[in-house]
Amino acid sequence: MDDGEREKALLTALTTEHYALQTSRAGTIAEATGRATIFLSVLSAALIGLGFVATNDKVVRPYLAAVLPTLVIIGVLTFLRLVETTVENSLDLRRIQRIRAYYHHRFAAEHDFFADAVIADDAMSTAWNLVGTTPGRWEFMLTTAALVGAVNAVLTGLGIALVAAAAGSGGVLTVLVGVLVAVVAFGVQFVYIVRKSAGRRA
Template sequence: MDEGERERALLTVLTTEHYALQTSRAGTIAEATGRATIFLSVLSAALIGLGFVASNDKLVRPYLAAVLPTLVVIGVLTFLRLVETTVENSLDLRRIQRIRAYYQHELAGEHDFFADAVVADDAMSTAWNLVGTRPGRWEFLLTTAALVGAVNAVLSGLGIALVATTVGAGGALTVVVGVLVAVVAFGVQFAYIVRASAAPMR
């Protein structure tokens, strides 16, 4: 195989890989949306059910005792998978940028096509600039994983507050404990998002 044939074959392979990576990114986004929708739908159904039993003191506590742990478990599992899809999406985007950088270097010539894809030292920053995002830890607050993590934190705080009420804690103490648990729970989840996403950012 001469040099020209090799270059044509490589371009064909890269074009196919580019398409596969774009499809993979679309898949991660669709999965993240679907999983978040399922979780929020379950949460909505639980709140509707709570409305039916709220007037019956004998049913409220057993209902919450059964539903809250279930929601937290579903929420945590959803959160973990959403973090994975965020990482997968970042890796796919970085690989796409490398392919686009090849297009720019080998094919663009004097034109400025794919000029934004030139891989610099900070390749991940270059990749995220493609979609108008500045990489940074606070940007992760806008992810679907952070959204579900916030709901998980509220549910955890509510559950602990209800337990505190059951054991006879005062109203003010119950609120303080619930808020602290919610804040800590969200902080732990956010730290996990940042740590899990650190590898693709290198």
């Protein structure tokens, strides 16, 4: 195979890979949206059910005892998968930008086509800048995973507050315990998002 044929074969492979990565990104976004929608739909159904049993003291406690752990489990599983889709999306974006950078170096010549894809020292930051996102750990607060993590934290804090109230704790103490647990739960999940994402940037 001469250089011309090799170049043509490489370009064909890169074009195919580019399309596959774009499809993969679309798939991760669709999956994240679908999973978050399912979780929030289950949460909404649980709240509607709570409205029906809230006036019956004999039913409301068993209902909450069954529903809250279920919601937390579903929420945690949803959160873990959303973190994975966030990482997968980031890696796909970086790989796409590497292909676009090749297009620029090999074919653009004096034109500025694909010039924004030239890889800098921090390839991941460059990739995210191209889609209008400022790289940084606080940017993860805006992800779907962080949204679900916040709901999980509230549910966890609520569950602990109800347990504290059932144990005879005062109203103020119960609220403080619930808020503290919720804040800690969200912090743990946020740290997990950041570490998981940082560990897969290479």
